[in-house]
């Protein structure tokens with residue numbers, strides 16, 4: 064069974080046998096990690112800011128930024144965002160038990176109370192986040208490069224997903240994407256342009272410290288001297 068096919072609000076761990084995947088067992092046993100899945104995600108749509116303010120007193124309901132990283136892997140980049148935005152709230156979603164748990168462990172080890180990991184399929188974004196709820200979305204290398212030819216139809220960033228994603232951004236919000244696949248990048252660009260997005264250069268507070276946001280996959284591609292396609296988008300009124 065694949066997590067991809069399951070409803071994001073269902074008890075994902077119970078669909079998998081215990082004792083096989085240690086991260087599935089950690090998820091089932093741990094209530095201390097900042098990790099949200101299944102039932103705990105119900106009711107969060109439209110209420111993420113209230114959730115962040117309750118859990119992280121520095122978060123201001125009206126002014127603090129709420130950011131989502133799609134495909135947050137082991138949480139290394141999300142942790143950098145959480146450090147850069149101490150008054151903000153940083154959510155990361157990943158589809159594997161291991162990565163969602165590792166992201167939550169990073170938050171815990173780093174004692175960051177403004178970082179949460181979500182286990183689930185980001186394709187269900189519009190069930191998880193309300194229109195105009197997010198201040199920023201980050202997606203670095205969202206689909207596995209080695210499957211790109213075979214997986215085109217399964218790509219997360221389809222035209223309709225880009226439209227959904229754009230709706231979840233508030234006016235003034237940003238979307239930052241990196242990929243190794245030029246054609247994929249072009250398709251996302253077209254969809255975002257049609258949705259009304261405006262391509263921009265990277266803005267502060269990320270611009271000065273761009274190196275901090277070099278992800279594991281980016282490092283792999285740089286090492287292989289492969290091209291990287293990157294764009295930063297703003298939602299204008």
Ligand SMILES: C[S@@+](CC[C@H](N)C(=O)[O-])C[C@H]1O[C@@H](n2cnc3c(N)ncnc32)[C@H](O)[C@@H]1O
Pocket residue numbers: 133134135136137156157158159162183184185186202203204205206207208219278279280281
């Ligand atoms: C190629 S890796 C990139 C990881 C990291 N962003 C980086 O740049 O190093 C893609 C990540 O997205 C996650 N992922 C793939 N499809 C997803 C989906 N539909 N929903 C949530 N996460 C997904 C994978 O588990 C993996 O962690």
